[in-house]
Amino acid sequence: MTGIARGGFEGLDACVHCGFCLQACPTFLATGDESDSPRGRIELMRGLERGDIAATDPALISHLDRCLGCRGCEPVCPSGVQYGHGLEAARSRIAGSRPVPGVARLALWALTTPGISSVVYWFARVLRATGLPRLLAGWGRFGFAMGMLAATRAAQGGGGRRKAAKARQVAPAAIRRPSPPLATLLFRGCVMQGLFSHVHDATIRTLGVNGYQVRDVSGQVCCGALHAHAGLLDEARALARVNVDAFGDGDEPIVVNSAGCGALMKEYGRLLDDLRGERFGARVRDVTELLAGSAMKGPVAGEPLDLHVAYDPPCHLLHAQGIAVQPLKLFAAIPLLELVPVPGAAECCGSAGLFTLLEPEMSRAVLQTKIDRLREAAPQVVATGNPGCLMQIGAGLAAAGSAARARHPVELLDDAYRAAGRYE
Ligand code: SF4
Ligand code: SF4
Structure with missing residues (x-):
């Protein structure tokens, strides 16, 4: 401890x-x-x-x-x-000495309170389905919020031109299917479940191809990261305790596809200052860690995708969890996918939990630098494994008139597996 x-x-x-x-x-x-x-x-x-x-x-x-x-x-x-x-x-x-700003309180209540958040996310999905948020995206407060919502939409029809070439299928022998499959438990979270359930689906499918059986856990709640970042540690601890109880004392890894959630969940031992929290934290794995495998051989290869991708490592993956190589293994499993180098890719995008809402000027100033560099590099996709970064970068791209999309890395692997016929 x-x-x-x-x-x-x-x-x-x-x-x-x-x-x-x-x-x-x-x-x-x-x-x-x-x-x-x-x-x-x-x-x-x-x-x-x-x-x-x-x-x-x-x-x-x-x-x-x-x-x-x-x-x-x-x-x-x-x-x-x-x-x-x-x-x-x-x-x-x-x-503890001043009230948390009202807008932060409101956002936490709307986004993380069970019962309330499901209604909020339902309305957001309905609005998203109209296509209006994409049309209204811009740099102003309202336009940026619309751009953020538009960025949560699943890409239609896959992410890159398939190469219907000879490399069509990976030999069945290369498919890693241990018997019995390795059990892992999925952390669904609040924003990820409300607006990025397609990333959860991609997580389950891609892990399945790589020998994992992903199970759902009832009774789980928000990880508490947004509360911790706002200084509300007691509220973060209360949520952490619920999650520790929900996931139980087994040994199965807990898979997380949101870098911000994973970073805090790995630190539940420190947050709760107890052994159960520490054991829980030791089980938490980012999805790219599981896909890369302990020997770092990387996931099973997919169909080639002729795609130019800029990887933007989330701060809470790279700096807080020290995960740098594993996402690259995932891209390497997609033949033809070309990683486009972007200067300063490892610098923050300005999302940072509720920061984009509370400090819009500083947030946009930080984002603008990144968007300028991305426009110069001109990728088709910006890949990043955190909901806040996906929304922030996606909104910035839309506001700047770029056709590039922000997508989670597992979505790209999922496209490559679907194209390879792995799910048939
Ligand atoms: S000034 Fe910065 S780099 Fe130097 S010791 Fe302090 S925190 Fe570290
Ligand atoms: S904004 Fe600056 S001081 Fe704050 S965490 Fe990032 S690098 Fe450190």
């Missing part, structure tokens, strides 16, 4: 002010203000812990609110500062 006596502030102790992290911070790059950099924020958070700065201090709140929580500063830090843990502790202290 990890002690949380200082609530996460201890993760900041190693900072030596070297400044190596500054150029990795999207908000520092956007404003050039030291207080919008990791080093500046660490000083503010240390002052908060010492009691030199009040939790109600407007400058402290403003600069911490403007942090994406992307943790892009962690892998470049030579001292191993655990910035994300410190930020969580600081936000929790701030949340």
Whole structure:
């Protein structure tokens, strides 16, 4: 178990002010203000812990609110500062001394409350089906919200031109079907279940081809990541406990296809400060981890797809979970698919949970840089494994008039398997 006596502030102790992290911070790059950099924020958070700065201090709140929580500063830090843990502790202290902004409360209530969220998602799906959100997409608040909704729509008719060439089928011997299949439990989440159920379907099918039998678990709830990012740690803990009970004490891996959810669920041990949470966290796997396999041989190959893809690694996959190679194994299993290099692909897209809603100016400023680079690279698909990133990048592409679509990596593998006749 990890002690949380200082609530996460201890993760900041190693900072030596070297400044190596500054150029990795999207908000520092956007404003050039030291207080919008990791080093500046660490000083503010240390002052908060010492009691030199009040939790109600407007400058402290403003600069911490403007942090994406992307943790892009962690892998470049030579001292191993655990910035994300410190930020969580600081936000929790701030949340205890001021009301959480009404718009954040409303969004959490609408998106994550069982019963309420199912109605909200139903209306959203009906609106999405009309095709209007795509037509109304733009850079303004309303247009961007429409673009985000449009980006949740499943691609019609697959994602790339099939090559009806000789490489049509992988030899049956190459299909990995252990007997009996390996059992794994699917985490459905709230936004993923409400707006991206087609990604769940693709997850189940692609894992099936690779020897996994995916089972559903009743009684599961939102992972609590949005609450934790807003500083509502007690609410995040309450949700985590429900999930720990729902998934039980078995050994089956828990498969997650949302990087933000997976990052927090792997840390349930630290969040709950108990052994059950730690055991739960040890079972959590991103879908690309399972598909890549423990020997990293990658998934079974699919039909060739003649497709130019830009991979945009979600911060909570790359920085928080340290998963870099596994998604690439998945793309490598699709012959002809060409990965298009994009400068700064590993930088945050500006989504960051509710950040896009609460800090729209900073969020769009960060996104604009990414969209400009993507337009230059001109991929047909931007692949990313997190619902927030899919919606943020998808909305940005639509607002910029790009025909490229944002899609989850497993959707592409699913297309390749369908084209190869794996599901017949
Ligand atoms: S967080 Fe790490 S990289 Fe940034 S100033 Fe501190 S020690 Fe240096
Ligand atoms: S979490 Fe992201 S936005 Fe916040 S300080 Fe670190 S790099 Fe900058």
